[in-house]
Amino acid sequence: MMWVLVVFIVAGATLVAGATISGTRPDFAALAEKHEQQTVNDRRWLHENPELSNRETQTQAYLRRTLEKIPGITFIEGDWGTGLVAELQGGLPGPRIAWRADIDGLPITEDPDLPFRSTKKDTLNGGREVGVMHACGHDLHMSITLGAIRCLAAVRGQMPGTLMIIFQPAEETGDGAHDMLAAGLFDGNRKPRCVLAFHDHPTIAYGQVGSCTGWSTANVDGFRLTVKGRGGHGAYPHRSIDPVTLAAKMVLAFNDIVAREIDVNHHAVISVGFIEGGAKNNVIPSEVKLSATVRTHDEETRQVVKAKIERTVRSLAESVGAPEPELEYHFGTPAGYNNPELVDQVREVFSRVLGPENDITYLPGMGGEDFARYGQVVPGFQFRLGVAPPGQQNTMSLHSSTFNADERAVGLGMRLVAEVLWDQLNR
Ligand SMILES: [Zn+2]
Ligand SMILES: [Zn+2]
Numbered sequence: 001m002m003w004v005l006v007v008f009i010v011a012g013a014t015l016v017a018g019a020t021i022s023g024t025r026p027d028f029a030a031l032a033e034k035h036e037q038q039t040v041n042d043r044r045w046l047h048e049n050p051e052l053s054n055r056e057t058q059t060q061a062y063l064r065r066t067l068e069k070i071p072g073i074t075f076i077e078g079d080w081g082t083g084l085v086a087e088l089q090g091g092l093p094g095p096r097i098a099w100r101a102d103i104d105g106l107p108i109t110e111d112p113d114l115p116f117r118s119t120k121k122d123t124l125n126g127g128r129e130v131g132v133m134h135a136c137g138h139d140l141h142m143s144i145t146l147g148a149i150r151c152l153a154a155v156r157g158q159m160p161g162t163l164m165i166i167f168q169p170a171e172e173t174g175d176g177a178h179d180m181l182a183a184g185l186f187d188g189n190r191k192p193r194c195v196l197a198f199h200d201h202p203t204i205a206y207g208q209v210g211s212c213t214g215w216s217t218a219n220v221d222g223f224r225l226t227v228k229g230r231g232g233h234g235a236y237p238h239r240s241i242d243p244v245t246l247a248a249k250m251v252l253a254f255n256d257i258v259a260r261e262i263d264v265n266h267h268a269v270i271s272v273g274f275i276e277g278g279a280k281n282n283v284i285p286s287e288v289k290l291s292a293t294v295r296t297h298d299e300e301t302r303q304v305v306k307a308k309i310e311r312t313v314r315s316l317a318e319s320v321g322a323p324e325p326e327l328e329y330h331f332g333t334p335a336g337y338n339n340p341e342l343v344d345q346v347r348e349v350f351s352r353v354l355g356p357e358n359d360i361t362y363l364p365g366m367g368g369e370d371f372a373r374y375g376q377v378v379p380g381f382q383f384r385l386g387v388a389p390p391g392q393q394n395t396m397s398l399h400s401s402t403f404n405a406d407e408r409a410v411g412l413g414m415r416l417v418a419e420v421l422w423d424q425l426n427r
Pocket of ligand 2: 136137138171199
């Protein structure tokens with residue numbers, strides 16, 4: 001007994017001297033091992049029962065009844081739609097830290113031959129039946145969060161501060177975070193010091209974790225454009241104003257905006273993903289419709305690109321005597337910004353837990369993530385958890401019917417998230 005006590009004190013003293021940790025760090029590896037199977041079971045149930053954005057009622061019920069069984073959990077009731085907000089209060093004074101997990105699936109029919117493969121179906125607006133799948137790995141986000149909470153709940157007596165846990169619906173449609181914040185998620189004394197999250201990453205191997213400092217995801221904007229002309233016989237184009245040719249010029253001019261008018265240090269992408277016009281090869285139509293996605297990082301470039309698109313569309317139409325096109329431009333999910341100080345703090349944990357060689361830096365992407373909206377209110381950091389089975393980093397893709405994460409990421413992820421949150425709560 002005496003021997004055990006001495007070892008404990010020595011180990012505790014070493015930790016205090018060696019890091020910013022103010023108390024003894026719990027053995028999260030052992031805690032994660034203890035709760036891993038239960039958390040893998042959560043993952044399998046959630047994977048088997050995906051639901052589309054803003055329809056996550058069964059998911060919400062599963063999360064609530066699972067959280068109710070974890071000691072120390074309370075709920076913050078609010079107008080969260082199909083979301084859920086919980087709290088774990090520590091036994092010691094400390095900061096308020098938020099953690100977010102998104103919960104929705106995608107309209108994709110799952111391929112992999114898993115015993116817990118999803119066979120769920122739903123209908124899209126318009127009535128078309130589709131398969132539903134957690135093809136973005138949000139089942140991992142939810143289950144790993146549950147696992148990390150189990151680990152932290154077991155040591156909540158020594159835990160400083162309060163952990164706010166946000167299960168957010170409708171990430172895939174880009175409105176979940178917006179709606180929860182609009183419903184008062186971070187209002188008044190609920191406002192956390194910072195917010196953290198991860199996304200599973202198909203090109204990072206299991207056992208590794210990726211971080212990006214500063215801009216990490218893009219502003220997801222776009223436009224719908226109706227190019228107007230004057231229809232006529234395809235044999236006599238000089239008697240019409242051809243909106244097909246005009247639309248083609250515009251598509252190429254959009255590429256030139258990015259290539260010739262934007263500083264290469266300020267990222268921008270314009271991709272026309274839809275174009276439609278006409279009904280027959282020898283009939284010049286009266287209009288052509290197209291739509292595009294526009295991605296940028298900083299706010300100035302975001303506004304500059306919009307202005308250049310408006311100018312290009314107007315002036316090209318004018319140059320051929322066409323009527324003014326109809327341009328509907330919209331600003332969507334904002335760009336994600338990983339707070340540099342927070343990134344540095346969390347990466348200390350990654351290096352300690354996984355080894356510095358598994359703490360990878362990745363470059364900013366042009367994808368979108370509505371986690372960015374929380375980061376507009378408080379400092380935020382979303383890291384990437386490697387889920388590619390070894391050797392498959394170049395073949396897996398999110399939003400694919402064959403996406404199949406390495407399930408060992410559950411045990412490792414829950415430990416890592418618990419360690420990261422413990423570290424933040426102790427700062
Ligand atoms: Zn997704
Ligand atoms: Zn996702």
